[in-house]
Amino acid sequence: MTEDQSAHLKTLIACEQCDQLQHRQPVPDHAIACCQHCGSKLYSHDEDNLTTSLALTLTALILFIIANTFPMLTMNLSGHSQQANLMSASAALYEHGSQALAVLVFLTSILAPLLELIGLLYVLTALQRKSDRPFKHLSKVFKAINYLTPWRMVEVFMLGILVSLVKLADLATIIVDSGLYAFAALILVLSALTSSLNKPKIWQKLEQHR
Amino acid sequence: MRRTAASEGLASCHRCHCLSPIAQHACCPRCGHKLHLRKPKSLSRTWALLVAASILYIPANLLPIMTTTSLGRVQSDTIMSGVIYLLHSGMWPLALIVFVASIFVPVLKLIVLSYLLISVQRKSTWQPKERVRLYKITEFVGRWSMIDVYVVAVLVSLVQMGNLANIEPGLGIVAFGAVVVLTLLAANSFDPRLIWDAMEPQADENQQGSAYNQSLDAQQQ
Numbered sequence: 001m002t003e004d005q006s007a008h009l010k011t012l013i014a015c016e017q018c019d020q021l022q023h024r025q026p027v028p029d030h031a032i033a034c035c036q037h038c039g040s041k042l043y044s045h046d047e048d049n050l051t052t053s054l055a056l057t058l059t060a061l062i063l064f065i066i067a068n069t070f071p072m073l074t075m076n077l078s079g080h081s082q083q084a085n086l087m088s089a090s091a092a093l094y095e096h097g098s099q100a101l102a103v104l105v106f107l108t109s110i111l112a113p114l115l116e117l118i119g120l121l122y123v124l125t126a127l128q129r130k131s132d133r134p135f136k137h138l139s140k141v142f143k144a145i146n147y148l149t150p151w152r153m154v155e156v157f158m159l160g161i162l163v164s165l166v167k168l169a170d171l172a173t174i175i176v177d178s179g180l181y182a183f184a185a186l187i188l189v190l191s192a193l194t195s196s197l198n199k200p201k202i203w204q205k206l207e208q209h210r
Numbered sequence: 211m212r213r214t215a216a217s218e219g220l221a222s223c224h225r226c227h228c229l230s231p232i233a234q235h236a237c238c239p240r241c242g243h244k245l246h247l248r249k250p251k252s253l254s255r256t257w258a259l260l261v262a263a264s265i266l267y268i269p270a271n272l273l274p275i276m277t278t279t280s281l282g283r284v285q286s287d288t289i290m291s292g293v294i295y296l297l298h299s300g301m302w303p304l305a306l307i308v309f310v311a312s313i314f315v316p317v318l319k320l321i322v323l324s325y326l327l328i329s330v331q332r333k334s335t336w337q338p339k340e341r342v343r344l345y346k347i348t349e350f351v352g353r354w355s356m357i358d359v360y361v362v363a364v365l366v367s368l369v370q371m372g373n374l375a376n377i378e379p380g381l382g383i384v385a386f387g388a389v390v391v392l393t394l395l396a397a398n399s400f401d402p403r404l405i406w407d408a409m410e411p412q413a414d415e416n417q418q419g420s421a422y423n424q425s426l427d428a429q430q431q
Binding site for chain 2: 089090097169
């Protein structure tokens with residue numbers, strides 16, 4: 001591919017929903033570009049907010065560690081008490097004969113968010129420091145992050161915890177512990193991170209630095 | 211004929227959405243993902259996952275998702291009885307959420323995806339915009355069906371008090387987890403661009419178009 005050709009290709013974009021080929025145009029702040037054929041979203045304002053994303057990633061990682069080290073719920077029943085957090089939820093399933101389900105819960109509530117955050121931290125720091133290391137493996141890491149995102153389901157887990165709280169309410173006393181507060185904060189930070197993360201921009205940067 | 215990336219011989223990478231001429235690149239020059247004009251074997255893959263999910267949907271609803279033993283009293287819960295319990299304890303907003311997430315959404319996904327597949331196979335030209343929107347909705351809501359899996363996980367880990375109270379996971383929840391994962395994969399393997407491809411003029415009218423449509427058909431089969 002000649003230089004000219006690849007430069008021309010960068011000015012084009014194909015709609016993800018209908019494959020319509022169209023020219024990229026700059027959009028004003030807080031605006032989004034829509035497909036001229038089917039009207040679905042193409043891209044939003046091209047903000048360079050890698051620093052914000054980096055800060056949010058770091059916050060999310062810290063909250064994730066707190067949520068996993070402290071208990072989330074404590075149940076008291078006639079003098080007995082039992083604690084639970086993300087890890088014990090998958091471990092309990094594993095011990096009680098649902099190994100496949102335990103793996104699914106572990107993957108969606110612990111492994112996917114953890115790997116995604118670590119990977120994101122790595123990619124964003126490397127871009128921030130503008131280091132001279134080859135960026136070839138960085139794009140591999142970023143690609144892996146894109147695979148993981150749909151399997152991160154911490155917000156669904158939160159709702160699951162709420163439902164279990166209601167189900168246990170007339171059986172025993174439930175104490176909400178610090179881990180759950182950190183987990184709730186984690187969900188807010190993660191959604192802020194999702195909306196601030198400018199994936200096309202990061203792909204562009206990864207390509208430039210190669 | 212509409213100017214699509216595929217008609218220009220350009221493939222949009224499924225991972226990073228960068229455009230490259232498919233004749234020159236087998237893999238995306240930016241991220242290294244394998245390039246296709248459309249998701250490969252989209253229709254048959256989605257059908258296979260959908261059929262598997264529909265079969266597992268039956269045990270997921272009939273078998274107990276958990277068994278509670280409290281002071282010698284044994285009680286088995288299915289997905290529906292869990293919703294009814296929430297309703298009886300006066301938490302109707304939560305009952306509604308669980309009903310929508312665990313019963314309504316999986317059925318909706320199975321029906322909507324089957325409908326989209328059939329409409330693509332019959333080369334339907336009816337309301338493509340609305341059908342793409344339908345697809346986007348099913349793709350978005352699918353993950354919320356995992357609620358019941360997490361509820362069982364949390365309850366099993368908390369309620370382990372020997373003879374006082376004990377909760378064990380049932381086979382139903384394993385089947386249900388499989389249904390959720392299979393429908394997520396099915397939604398992921400469907401390519402919404404196929405809906406729009408059916409709107410293009412028939413292949414034999416245009417020589418270039420015919421070559422293009424054939425290559426697309428070959429990829430889907």
